[in-house]
Amino acid sequence: MTQAPRRVGLVLERASQVLGEEPYYHEFLEGLERVLTPAGxxxxxxxxxxxxxxxxxxxxxAAQRRVDGVILVDLGPDDERVALVAGLELPAVVIGDPSTAQGLPTVWTDDAGFAQEAVGFLAGLGHHRIGHVTGPPRFAHTQLRQSGLAAEAAARGMTLLVAEGDYSFDGGRVASTKILAQKPTAIVFDNDVMALSGLAAAADAGLTVPADLSIVAWDDSAQCQLAVPALSAMSHDVERIGELAATAVLAALAGEPAEVYQAPSAHIVVRNSTHPLS
Incomplete structure (x- = not known):
């Protein structure tokens, strides 16, 4: 007997403009479908x-039996969605820190640790006053990145300036302008789109990247590579994260015990947007 088609659902709470600008989920879906499609x-x-x-x-x-399981993203602490999908009897996989998953299978990246690496990289270039343009603060991964940056900056005696962004170009530009008014020598952005907005904000302020300001993006992409100057970035293998999520989904649909899947380590890709302080 032929097995009935199965489907997994992914809900993205994003303004359509932000989703269109941001390549992360396009790469994630490529990896996800690479594993799920052959499995039907x-x-x-x-x-x-x-x-x-x-x-x-x-x-x-759940009421219409449209999906056999779901993937949860952008969770916060004590996130209500975990209990909701359990009550709806929907198998679920979390993309995020295991502390948010409440026992669900999880694909995890060490946001705090990678944020510390970014600070160490900038410290090695001689920067002491750095900025952080964050994603939405309700997300656990935003909180973990911010705490990692803050802890490492404090340990090194560096000043950390923070402004809230929303992953969009316009939101990143506004946040960049707030931080630039406080005279940083480098800024870390929580995604590539906002890092591009940082280039625009720097130009508005009469600053040259990287001579006057170094910029590091979170999430490498073709946009980072094609920017002028090309953006240094904390590079993640996003397609591999999607593949791991698909593996976790198939295990959840089969009723297997929950596991934590460690995503590959991220690393700094150095390009022309960062430079040692003279």
Whole structure:
């Protein structure tokens, strides 16, 4: 007997403009489908603008039996979605820190540790006053990156300046302008799109990158490579993260015990947007 088609759902709470600008989830989906498609599992992606709409989507999918399981992203501490999908009897996989998963299978990247590496890289170039343009603060990975940056900066006697962004170009530009008013010599951005906005904000302020300001992006991409100057970046193997998520999904659908899957280590790719202080 032929097995009925299976489907896994992914809800992204993003403004459509942000999702269109940001390549991360496009790469993630490539890796996800590379493993799921041969296994006869398709991916249903729903883009929503707020948490209420996301919760309503899970409830509708469960009631209509639209999906066999879900992938949860952008979790915060004590996230309500974990209990929700359990109550809906939807097998689920978390992309994020295991502390947010409440026992669900998890694909994990060491955001705090990688943030410390970014600070160490800039310290090695002689920077002492650095900025951080964050993603939305409710996300656990934003909090972990910020805590990692803060801890490493404090340990090295460096000043850390923080402004909140939203992953969009416009939001990143506003946050960059706030930090630039405080005279940093380097800024770390929580995604590649906001790092590109940092180039624009620096030009607006009459600064040259990297002579006056070094920039590091979180998440490497073709956009980082094609920027002028090309952006140094904390590079993750996003497609591999998608493959690990697919492996975790197949295990969850088979009823296997929950595991934590460690994503490959990230590393700094050095390009022309960073430079030693003279």
């Amino acid at each position: 599992v398709s991916v249903l992606v729903q883009v929503v603008t707020d948490r209420d709409a996301e919760i309503a989507t899970y409830e509708r999918w």
